Amino acid sequence: MELLEIRDVSKIYNRQTVALSNISLNVGEGEFVSIIGPSGAGKSTLLRCINRMIDPSSGAVFFQQNRIDQLPKKKLRQVRTQIGMVFQHYNLVNRLTVFENVLHGRLGYKSTLAGVLGYYDSFERRAAYEILAALGLQEQVFKRCDQLSGGQKQRVGIARALLQRPKMLLCDEPIASLDPSSSKIIMDHLQRISREMKITCLVNLHQVDVAIKYSDRIIGIRNGEVVFDGPPAQITPLIIEQIYGTEAHELILSLETLQPGQKSPVKQSEVAHAAC
Amino acid sequence: MQPVEQTNLFFRQRRWSSLLGFVLIGLLSLGSAWLTEFDSVRAVTSFLKALNWLFTRFHPTVESLAKLPKIGEKMAETILMAITATMMAAGISMVLAIIGSQTTRVNSFFGTISRGLASVLRNVPVIGWALILQFSFGQGMITGLLALLFGTTGYLTRAFIETIDGSSDSSVEALRASGANYLHVIRHAVLPSSLPQMMSWILYMIETNVRDATLVGILTGSGIGFLFELYYKGSYYNHASLIVLVIILVVIGIETLSNQIRRIIL
Numbered sequence A: 001m002e003l004l005e006i007r008d009v010s011k012i013y014n015r016q017t018v019a020l021s022n023i024s025l026n027v028g029e030g031e032f033v034s035i036i037g038p039s040g041a042g043k044s045t046l047l048r049c050i051n052r053m054i055d056p057s058s059g060a061v062f063f064q065q066n067r068i069d070q071l072p073k074k075k076l077r078q079v080r081t082q083i084g085m086v087f088q089h090y091n092l093v094n095r096l097t098v099f100e101n102v103l104h105g106r107l108g109y110k111s112t113l114a115g116v117l118g119y120y121d122s123f124e125r126r127a128a129y130e131i132l133a134a135l136g137l138q139e140q141v142f143k144r145c146d147q148l149s150g151g152q153k154q155r156v157g158i159a160r161a162l163l164q165r166p167k168m169l170l171c172d173e174p175i176a177s178l179d180p181s182s183s184k185i186i187m188d189h190l191q192r193i194s195r196e197m198k199i200t201c202l203v204n205l206h207q208v209d210v211a212i213k214y215s216d217r218i219i220g221i222r223n224g225e226v227v228f229d230g231p232p233a234q235i236t237p238l239i240i241e242q243i244y245g246t247e248a249h250e251l252i253l254s255l256e257t258l259q260p261g262q263k264s265p266v267k268q269s270e271v272a273h274a275a276c
Numbered sequence B: 001m002q003p004v005e006q007t008n009l010f011f012r013q014r015r016w017s018s019l020l021g022f023v024l025i026g027l028l029s030l031g032s033a034w035l036t037e038f039d040s041v042r043a044v045t046s047f048l049k050a051l052n053w054l055f056t057r058f059h060p061t062v063e064s065l066a067k068l069p070k071i072g073e074k075m076a077e078t079i080l081m082a083i084t085a086t087m088m089a090a091g092i093s094m095v096l097a098i099i100g101s102q103t104t105r106v107n108s109f110f111g112t113i114s115r116g117l118a119s120v121l122r123n124v125p126v127i128g129w130a131l132i133l134q135f136s137f138g139q140g141m142i143t144g145l146l147a148l149l150f151g152t153t154g155y156l157t158r159a160f161i162e163t164i165d166g167s168s169d170s171s172v173e174a175l176r177a178s179g180a181n182y183l184h185v186i187r188h189a190v191l192p193s194s195l196p197q198m199m200s201w202i203l204y205m206i207e208t209n210v211r212d213a214t215l216v217g218i219l220t221g222s223g224i225g226f227l228f229e230l231y232y233k234g235s236y237y238n239h240a241s242l243i244v245l246v247i248i249l250v251v252i253g254i255e256t257l258s259n260q261i262r263r264i265i266l
């Protein structure tokens, strides 16, 4: 069985806004999947229906045999420890140190008392340090998070998610607030995480070129429906237009250089702006 | 329409409406002056008379200095009352704010209850609470303390809710997504992000409450307010003026101190 199975999931906000309609997909272990689509397509909603930060209106979500949409609270917490989340705005506690923020990744495993007291054992602390070092943050360990650059903050966010020892990472536009060089660092780390640690990555992206460069598979969403699902090699200007509609025009211009089937680095900044 | 024209029109309309506002306010003040028979000439002359009285009669003398220990004792009592009321209010407000905040509320029912309660407490002035509470508790320290407690709880709850919603929204989402439970989230995301700001509000309320406690004291017959009234009614204006002086000095002192603390924690 696949790691994640989404079956016929729909989400309707306030009985009127249809954010997702009958989405079905399977994601396997270690896959690197990008989700692209215009603003308001439902990308964030889809990610949050997986770990139930948003409750789907109908359909079923299976993760490691657990039917997430029907889990009781306590079991849901357990499943959430297996799913790390990375955010566009990092969502760190800015007044705390890097180290404390990363250790937050362990809270899901703790009893109320141990968690409230902030008790972390030496294994957890060692692991936190090692993960930070692997992400190139060994100099920053005891700095307060509000003293970090955006790229560093995002690496702290990733470290926190990794300390959960997750099976899967959900990344909601992890590079949308970063400059191109920080973006590359973050995407390279995510790629390494999926390849070397076999952690599945589901990444919402605005930049088509980045999605093409890094993904094993791309899912295109428009108006809450999956309009494309396949390897990056199959992305063509026509498909971009199907995903982005009228917005696609500039995207296609900047992808002109891209022949079907070839992973080519397109000028990142242009595409980033076109897609925003 | 061109965007430039549109914005020009917008600002023209803005100007007209603010002009209209001024005219209305002017008319209102004239009207109310006439209604209350406010006589500006008399107002100035009686103000001058009051100043004259202040300088000739209302000032401390050497004899009144003998009352200083007594005044000091009552002042300390009043400050303690203000601090006690504020700290108790802070504890209650913390709970109410966590329940009432959009970010951390348990459910919308309790959220509404908590915010409603805070709003009622806040919208009755402290003096109003003192008057109301006198019916059940009579005159004395308890009435004053409760009056301050009520008003402060209303105010701090509102301030704390805004602090929580403003500073911890996104990290709360992150911790919940990682499987942390409610109390973990409060302890590790909400409190670290909001405590410094909350401390600052508490200091501010202590300042305000020292001032209010003297007023409430006059009403409820406790603390420095009571002593002031005693001297004032007995025409011991020199003693009374010494009290005013002490209050002013204490209030300034507390403000300076709390500004210092604020600089350290924020």
Ligand SMILES: Nc1ncnc2c1ncn2[C@@H]1O[C@H](COP(=O)(O)OP(=O)(O)OP(=O)(O)O)[C@@H](O)[C@H]1O
Binding pocket: A013, A014, A017, A018, A019, A037, A038, A039, A040, A041, A042, A043, A044, A045, A046
């Ligand atoms: N909390 C909410 N309440 C009501 N409607 C919402 C809510 N969140 C999202 N929506 C609506 O659902 C639709 C999908 O939103 P979603 O945030 O999932 O889009 P997105 O693809 O992530 O967009 P973006 O690229 O701008 O982040 C939009 O029409 C949005 O207005």
Ligand SMILES: [Mg+2]
Binding pocket: A043, A044, A045
């Ligand atoms: Mg989004």
